[in-house]
Amino acid sequence: MSKKQPIQKNLFQTVEDVIKYSTSSVEELRVPIYAPVKQLPPQSVAAKDFKKNNNVRIIETKWGHVEIRNRLLTQTHKDIMDLIFTYHKKRKRLEDGTIALYFSQSEISKFYNNEENENKSKNLKWFRQKMDEISDCRIQYKDNNGNEIDFRIILKKAFSSKENLYGIVLDPNYVEFYENGLSVNYSSKIPDLISVDSPLVKSIVRFFFTHKAINLSLENVLMTVGFPFPASARTLQNAKKTLREHINTFKQFNIEYNPEKEIFYYRGTDDVYINMPIDKKTKPLPGLDD
DSSP, X not given: OOOOOOOOOSOBXXXXXXXXXXSEESHHHXXXXXXXXXXXXXXXXXXXXXXXXXXXXXXXXXTEEEEEESSOOBHHHHHHHHHHHHHOSEEEEOTTSOEEEEEOHHHHHGGGOOOTTOOHHHHHHHHHHHHHHHHHOEEEEEOTTSOEEEEOSEXXXXXXXXXXXXXXXXOHHHHHHHHHSOEEEOGGGHHHHHTOSOHHHHHHXXXXXXXXXXXXXXXXXXXXXXOOSSOOHHHHHHHHXXXXXXXXXXXXXXXXXXXXXXXXXXXOOTTOEEEOOBOTTSOOOOOTTO
């Protein structure tokens, strides 16, 4: 499966261009919409708190305030969205102005099971279940300037017989993150990122991709990616052990972690790009037939 080559563009003319050269919006990685876990068992503290709070997860970071409603999203859900943004076959603006992405379910779901004897129908059923969970989730976000937005990520989904591909329609309010804010292109890193076995490490790597350079303490990083605080001493020690065991994994993404000082150092990478919002003052150039 070929992946998109990262291209840095300072000024886009259409939101379709932004999405073409983006893997994710910056905002959704700086406020932890996706929890730093692979799944949340019903008996976990986070799942119990979510149910106790009427199926709402509230998180506050230095980049904003977010409320996740109806479903708890994890790094597995983010993996799927990253794969769709990276490997979709076609983008299309529909008649109502919404944007649809068309992709092959089988190609994307294979990232989670590459064995030759995989049960294809079971794998696709799992994939569609995860898509349903993303679609069910509703998110309320408030940035530090007081701006608020309520959105879903997937507005609707369907199979297109015309395209012979599965399609999702993005919520217009979610698309505004790409139109009016920063986005990031780390498509060249997707195969390596998806293969990382720790969801906590994945969430940290994704967060650092939203910066050109930054140093942060372990506590700040854990709070930013949505690690549950206050945490028990055992939970915190297990997390620190995981991070120590993945020092070389972090280096793959040009991230240095010093476990003695408990500090992360990131200087950016040559093939991860921050994309600027659309230049609304510049109109698209006319086509040859115009």
